[in-house]
Each structure stands twice: as C-alpha cells, then as structure tokens.
Amino acid sequence: MSRPLRIGTGAGFSADRLDPAVDLVARGALDYIVFECLGERTLAFAHRDRLRDPEQGYNKLLETRFRALLPLCADNGTRVITNMGAANPRAAALRTLEVAGALGLKHCKVACVEGDDVTARIDGDTELPELGTTVGKLGQSLVAANAYIGADALLPALAAGADVVIAGRVADPSLFLAPLRHAFGWREDDWQKMGAGTAVGHLLECAAQVTGGYFADPGIKPVENLAYVGFPIAEVAPDGAAVITKLPDTGGCVTLHTVKEQLLYEIHDPARYFTPDVVADFSTTRLSEDGPDRVRVTGAGGRPRPEALKVTLAFDGGSLAEAEVSCAGPGARNRARLAGEIVRERMTHLHGYGGALRIDLIGVSALHGTAVERPVDTEDVRLRAALRSLRDEDAELLLWEVESLLCCGPAGGGGFRGHITPSVVTHSAYLPREQVQTRVEMFEA
Amino acid sequence: MSQAEKSRSVPLREIAHARAGDKGNISSVALFVFDPRHYEAVRAQVTPQRLRAAFGGVLRGEIARYELERLHGFNFVMTEALEGGVNSSLNLDSHGKSWSYLLLSLEVEVEV
Incomplete structure (x- = not known):
C-alpha cells in the first residue's frame, strides 16, 4: 500500500466512551479502529470473572460497543483490533459472532488470538526480579499470569482477512503496529520502522489523551468543547511518518502540547521504551504543526527487541x-x-x-x-x-x-x-x- | 538592577505543563515548558534533589531526570513514589495521577 493508512482509536481504557468511537467510524474513513481496554488490574479482575463463570472474563462493554459499531465498520470497510478479550479472548470472539449474527452481518470474520495466558508456566521458582524474590517465597495466592505479546501475534489474523481481531494481553502500542506491518509489509527487524510505528501506537493508545482529554487546566491550558472531545486518528505513511489529528467539529485539540504530554506518558527512559516488538527510541522524535489540529510526528527510532517478554x-x-x-x-x-x-x-x-x-x-x-x-x-x-x-x-x-x-x-x-x-x-x-x-x-x- | 528586579518567582504551573503516569511503584512525570526560553531555568531549578527535598514524604526512592531539549521538556522517573503502587497504595489517587500538579506547585525564578 502506498497511500497513508488511517487508524483511529475507539477506546483508550476499559470504560472509555462510545460516542466518539461511533463518530470516528462513521466519518473518519478509517482503515482500522483499535480498542485498547486492558490494564494490569482490569486483566486481573477479568481472570476472577472467568474463574466464576467460564463464559466471562472479557470486557464488559464488548457487546455494547460491537452492537453500535460492527454495522458501521462493515459499511465503511473499517477493521477492528482490540484487546477486549482480556482473560478470555475465545469467549469474547464467540460472543462477537453472536452479535454479528443478530445484526445480520453476513461473512463477518472474527479472529481470536491466544497464548498470552502463561499461568501454567509459573511455579514457585519463578523469579520476581523487581522484588528480589520468587513466587514461592512471596507466599501470595496467584490469580493469573499474562505475557505481553507483540504485533507478530496479530499478523496471521490480519493476513487471514479478519474483520475483527480479538486478543488479550497484547502490549498497547503493538495493537497499532500490527496493521502498519500488515499494510506496509514492514520487516520485523526493521527497527527504525518498528520504533516509528510504536511511537504512533503509543500516541494513540490512550485515545482522547492526545486530543485534548486529560489536558485542560482552565486559565492555563484551555480546551474547547471538552464534553465532546474527539478521539484521535493517525495518518501513517509507508515510511512511518505520521500525522495525528481528529475529526472536524469535535471537541478537544491536537497541538504540540497535547502530543508531547502523551509521547512521554508512562515512559521511563525515552531513548529505551521496551515493547515486545522493539526497544523504541522516542528521544529523537520531531514534532511539527501541520495545520489546525494536525501534528506531524517523525524521527522516532528503535533497536532490536528484547529477548524476554514481560509477564504480569x-x-x-x-x-x-x-x-x-x-x-x-x-x-x-x-x-x-x-x-x-x-x-x-x-x-x-x-x-x-x-x-x-x-x-x-x-x-x-x-x-x-x-x-x-x-x-x-x-x-x-x-x-x-x-x-x-x-x-x-x-x-x-x-x-x-x-x-x-x-x-x-x-x-x-x-x-x-x-x-x-x-x-x-x-x-x-x-x-x-x-x-x-x-x-x-x-x-x- | 538588583537580582530581585531582574528575576521573579512564578509558580511552575504558569510556565510549564505536566502529565503523570505510573508503572508499579514507579511514578513518571513528564514536564514541558511552554516557552523554550524557560527551559534552562527549569533545568537548573527543578532538579531531582529539589524534588526529594520538597516532597520526600511521598517520593521515597531514586529520582532520575531525562532531559529532552528538542521537546523542551524533562521526564522524571521516581521509584518508590506511589506508596506501593496502584494495587497496594491506600492513597485515594493510587496511580499518583495528581503528582503532575505536585511538581507544578513548585516556585521557580525566571528572568523578567
């Protein structure tokens, strides 16, 4: 593909709003919409839900979101990628099929991505390096363990033509890197592209946090029409250069300030941001204004991915x-x-x-x-x-x-x-x- | 002119903006100046030592500061800064989301 890929964010956390996502799919001419809905606690509570009921353990808003969005996605040719599967991606995929069936959507292809649940691999000898102890010595009752998996886990689903890809503990930016790799054929060891795509994913993964949400401070940092803040869109070129923007006639703003705050959000060393896909370098990022509510992002880099995967x-x-x-x-x-x-x-x-x-x-x-x-x-x-x-x-x-x-x-x-x-x-x-x-x-x- | 006439003390919030994030018991606060001319003043005055002295009650571990001159900002990474972290802290704000405004409450001297 040689034109820019258009990716939007439909949710930046488990309880995020629905109406901005509906608006994005209806008017955004999106290739993909990504719902990032998983945190450490969210996932742990999803495991508890699943232990109580084997049919549960996925995001509680999944049905609500898909009832509103799947018909629009079908009409607009927008594919969905999400970690709403949480502790039970398979049950989430089966429920999504039922929703699609009830909506009369023919030939809706739903992919379920599994393998992040590594609870069976954890034993008393598993080391907890940050605590300097082991699971056995800690002496607490284990609920579950999930590895952060990367974009490569999603690629077979995209290659098979899935309209909806449902996963569990995929690392947040990897949900966005996967469609970029699929569309542009980026090699997994093209570390600069992996870093650039990870920067885009990181900027988009918290939805409104890059479009004026979580930014307003009256008198210092005013934001217009925050009640109806729009969710973000990234227009990503085949070389990884991107513009972050939002729909016209939505609240919020995309400025150098909102993009900077999100670029470093929950990052430690900006030159070494570890994901399953790459050790990304955001310290070399260049930001420039590209018209109203448009910020151009270039220059992020990357180095070879870590050999070990983080497990929560x-x-x-x-x-x-x-x-x-x-x-x-x-x-x-x-x-x-x-x-x-x-x-x-x-x-x-x-x-x-x-x-x-x-x-x-x-x-x-x-x-x-x-x-x-x-x-x-x-x-x-x-x-x-x-x-x-x-x-x-x-x-x-x-x-x-x-x-x-x-x-x-x-x-x-x-x-x-x-x-x-x-x-x-x-x-x-x-x-x-x-x-x-x-x-x-x-x-x- | 005396020193007092050449510079004035302002709340950091008037010249900079910030966002806090958390990973386990580690808090990170990204701080950016609105006007690049204030970058040096903030670099000289908003140091890890100053944060530890001002907020040692909650910022109990190591404080690292990454300087991002191109972005006109800094990233403060503070270990043992969340009273155990989101799953252990008894603070109402267990993520330390409001730590951004803890930093922004500091006063800094800027040239007039």
Missing part, C-alpha cells in the same frame, strides 16, 4: 475498605481530624488492628497529603479512612467504626459512605519469548 502476575490482594464521613461549617477541619483520631484509636487499641490504616482529610490533605500539607481555610472537609486486608473482618470493622461516628463521634458529622472492593496485587516476571507460543483461530458469522 496477579495475586489475591484481599479487600480494600474505604469509609467516609463529612464535616462542614465552622471548625469542620478540627472536628474531622478528631473523627479520624477516634477511628485510629479504636481500630488499633480496641480491636488490635495492626496493619496500615490511612486517614485523609479530603479538602485539607488527601492526595498530596503524604508529601506536603498546605494551610487551607476550608469549612467543608471529608474524613476518609482506608485499609487493605486479607481478612474480611478487618474491612467490615472499619466501615462499622466510621459509621458509628454518626452518634458517637464529633458534632455535625454526616454523609457516611462505606464500600469494600476486592483487591489484587501485581508483580512482574520475565519469560524467554520462545516459551510464549501464540495462536490464531478464525470464526465466520
């Missing part, structure tokens, strides 16, 4: 308990502080709870409270108490203690809320890439 291991983290109550009006700060002291005293000395207990005064010192407490004059303060424990009784006790402040605590406290959420803890391991065998299965509606 999820362990049972028990329960996170959070309970809150508010104080307002004169003296609110001191009354909320007293409430917090009472909770700490009773949890520690009456109940003998010995774990970490967090007490925040929201409005005074919460998010940045550990780093710095600033003098503020507020009369609207929310006390928050939080703990994480493998024992359900600890979680339930915290909620009870905070709620009991309503009669036994300081004057004027109100608005109690408490909730307990299951928690997972993730750690990283590494596997030689030859131990991770991926496979593609094709289905047709």
Whole structure:
C-alpha cells in the first residue's frame, strides 16, 4: 500500500466512551479502529470473572460497543483490533459472532488470538526480579499470569482477512503496529520502522489523551468543547511518518502540547521504551504543526527487541475498605481530624488492628497529603479512612467504626459512605519469548 | 538592577505543563515548558534533589531526570513514589495521577 493508512482509536481504557468511537467510524474513513481496554488490574479482575463463570472474563462493554459499531465498520470497510478479550479472548470472539449474527452481518470474520495466558508456566521458582524474590517465597495466592505479546501475534489474523481481531494481553502500542506491518509489509527487524510505528501506537493508545482529554487546566491550558472531545486518528505513511489529528467539529485539540504530554506518558527512559516488538527510541522524535489540529510526528527510532517478554502476575490482594464521613461549617477541619483520631484509636487499641490504616482529610490533605500539607481555610472537609486486608473482618470493622461516628463521634458529622472492593496485587516476571507460543483461530458469522 | 528586579518567582504551573503516569511503584512525570526560553531555568531549578527535598514524604526512592531539549521538556522517573503502587497504595489517587500538579506547585525564578 502506498497511500497513508488511517487508524483511529475507539477506546483508550476499559470504560472509555462510545460516542466518539461511533463518530470516528462513521466519518473518519478509517482503515482500522483499535480498542485498547486492558490494564494490569482490569486483566486481573477479568481472570476472577472467568474463574466464576467460564463464559466471562472479557470486557464488559464488548457487546455494547460491537452492537453500535460492527454495522458501521462493515459499511465503511473499517477493521477492528482490540484487546477486549482480556482473560478470555475465545469467549469474547464467540460472543462477537453472536452479535454479528443478530445484526445480520453476513461473512463477518472474527479472529481470536491466544497464548498470552502463561499461568501454567509459573511455579514457585519463578523469579520476581523487581522484588528480589520468587513466587514461592512471596507466599501470595496467584490469580493469573499474562505475557505481553507483540504485533507478530496479530499478523496471521490480519493476513487471514479478519474483520475483527480479538486478543488479550497484547502490549498497547503493538495493537497499532500490527496493521502498519500488515499494510506496509514492514520487516520485523526493521527497527527504525518498528520504533516509528510504536511511537504512533503509543500516541494513540490512550485515545482522547492526545486530543485534548486529560489536558485542560482552565486559565492555563484551555480546551474547547471538552464534553465532546474527539478521539484521535493517525495518518501513517509507508515510511512511518505520521500525522495525528481528529475529526472536524469535535471537541478537544491536537497541538504540540497535547502530543508531547502523551509521547512521554508512562515512559521511563525515552531513548529505551521496551515493547515486545522493539526497544523504541522516542528521544529523537520531531514534532511539527501541520495545520489546525494536525501534528506531524517523525524521527522516532528503535533497536532490536528484547529477548524476554514481560509477564504480569496477579495475586489475591484481599479487600480494600474505604469509609467516609463529612464535616462542614465552622471548625469542620478540627472536628474531622478528631473523627479520624477516634477511628485510629479504636481500630488499633480496641480491636488490635495492626496493619496500615490511612486517614485523609479530603479538602485539607488527601492526595498530596503524604508529601506536603498546605494551610487551607476550608469549612467543608471529608474524613476518609482506608485499609487493605486479607481478612474480611478487618474491612467490615472499619466501615462499622466510621459509621458509628454518626452518634458517637464529633458534632455535625454526616454523609457516611462505606464500600469494600476486592483487591489484587501485581508483580512482574520475565519469560524467554520462545516459551510464549501464540495462536490464531478464525470464526465466520 | 538588583537580582530581585531582574528575576521573579512564578509558580511552575504558569510556565510549564505536566502529565503523570505510573508503572508499579514507579511514578513518571513528564514536564514541558511552554516557552523554550524557560527551559534552562527549569533545568537548573527543578532538579531531582529539589524534588526529594520538597516532597520526600511521598517520593521515597531514586529520582532520575531525562532531559529532552528538542521537546523542551524533562521526564522524571521516581521509584518508590506511589506508596506501593496502584494495587497496594491506600492513597485515594493510587496511580499518583495528581503528582503532575505536585511538581507544578513548585516556585521557580525566571528572568523578567
């Protein structure tokens, strides 16, 4: 292919909006739309869903998204690539076939990519280098382990003509590199192209984060019509040079500033960004304006890919308990502080709870409270108490203690809320890439 | 002119923008100046040492700073900076998304 390939982002995280994706497919003349919907926690919770029900374990919005989008994709010749398969790509693919069938879409080809689930390869001797220990010595209960697989795992599905490619733990930028490799025939050891395509993928993978989402700061960084922020499009030339843009008449903006923020987002050394496909070098990237809401991206490079694949291991983290109550009006700060002291005293000395207990005064010192407490004059303060424990009784006790402040605590406290959420803890391991065998299965509606 | 007349102190937020990300217990904050003329002032003043001194309560590990002059920015990579990380932290903002504005709350001296 010699014309630029047009790739859009349909989702940048599991719960991302639907309407910008529908608009992109309807008006964007896209070759591909990519839905990136997986984080470390999302995947761990998907594994839990699958353990409860073998037909579950994929993105909960998959059906909603595909009901709205598959007919539009068929009309516009737009192919779909996603990691919405999460912990169960096969069940997700079968469900997608049912959706396509119910919509009357004939000959819709759905590919399922598997092999990233490496739970069976993990044992007590598996090393956790960042902790300097092993899975056995850690002594926590393993939920699942997934290897980050690369663009090469998706290529057979694209070559077989899949309209929808559903995978699990594909590395985020690899979801975008795969169609570029397929369209332009880039060799897997053309490291400069792998780096350039990875830069495009990295810029697109968080959807609105490159088009003005997560950017606005009124008075400093204004963004127009953020309520209807458009999702991004990349126009990628066969040599890897790209323009990042969005649809006209959508909210948001594509500027040097929005693109810079996303280029380094969650990157460590910008000259060495490790993916399964390449060690990409973003430090040489050149950005230039190419008209309104158009930024040209060139110059990213790359070096040979790592020999080992990163694996995320999820362990049972028990329960996170959070309970809150508010104080307002004169003296609110001191009354909320007293409430917090009472909770700490009773949890520690009456109940003998010995774990970490967090007490925040929201409005005074919460998010940045550990780093710095600033003098503020507020009369609207929310006390928050939080703990994480493998024992359900600890979680339930915290909620009870905070709620009991309503009669036994300081004057004027109100608005109690408490909730307990299951928690997972993730750690990283590494596997030689030859131990991770991926496979593609094709289905047709 | 005295030193005070040649320079003034401004909140970093007025001359720079930032975004925070997380991987495990490592926080990364990318910081960019709006005007390339402020790059040197930020390079000289927003150092890992200063961040550790200002925010040592939460930035407990190593702080590396990558300089990206072509992008007019810096990438700060801070280990042990997320109270255990998104799955362990008891902070409401367990990703440390608001760490960008922690940095932007610093004051810097810029030439008038």
